[in-house]
Amino acid sequence: MTAAPPGGAAHRPDTLDLWKRGLGAVPEDVWRRTGLEVLILADNGLTQLSPRVGALRRLHTLDLGHNALVSVPEEITGLPALSRFLYLHANRLTELPRSLGRLSRLRYLNAGENRLTELPESTGGMGELLELRLRHCRLRALPGSVGGLRRLRELFLCGNRLTELPAGTGALRELRVLELRDNELTGLPPEMAELPLLRHLDLRGNPRCAPPDWLVELPSLEKLDLRWNGVDERSPVVRELERRGCTVLR
16 A cells, blocks of 8 residues: 655645655556646656556646656656656656657656757657756757747756757747756857847856857847856957846856
8 A cells, every 4th residue: 555645645635745765666556546636756766667657647747756767658748737847857768758749738847867868859849848957968969849849948958968059949039048068069059149038048168169259149148157168258259248247157
């Protein structure tokens, strides 16, 4: 029998909090609780997840972080109510479901600290996504479909192996925060000059990525982090940004 979750959650039939219970495997009775809206399975040493998760059709939040999963079933992407949070970080995933884009209502996805080398092309289908976290994976490129994330406000990509960004990045017109620290970037696509709301751009640890001239055209840029990039103190781009009040760290 599944232990009662802490903090009185046992009295909420729509929430099941099994955080850090040392389960090793998900109890079978969990999949029979089809009225669940929140399911927390973080930090349990899970190595696999049953396709029966697809029966939880009212689920809007699913936390699978800090486990040992090497894959997640495609059935997750068929959950019609999964709209708030999906945590997949700190597992052993080498890929995400190919049908990830079916999560068209999802607003937050954290898949960082995995062994991902690429994202599925369907990623751009997550049109309601507001925040995407992919820190410390092994990504070498982003799919061209990333421009479909039209509502995205925050994108965290530090600690990957990116050498460039797709032109579609310039279509992220709601983007406020872009973190690119510790990658292998050699430049940024000029289409990014069309990002009217970008406030914070973190380019730390990309020594081959000089600040492009069009950065001065970003009307909302408030902070540019260029530390450990070897940027010339006399860079006209840096001087112009500072003149208009942008904080430039170098």
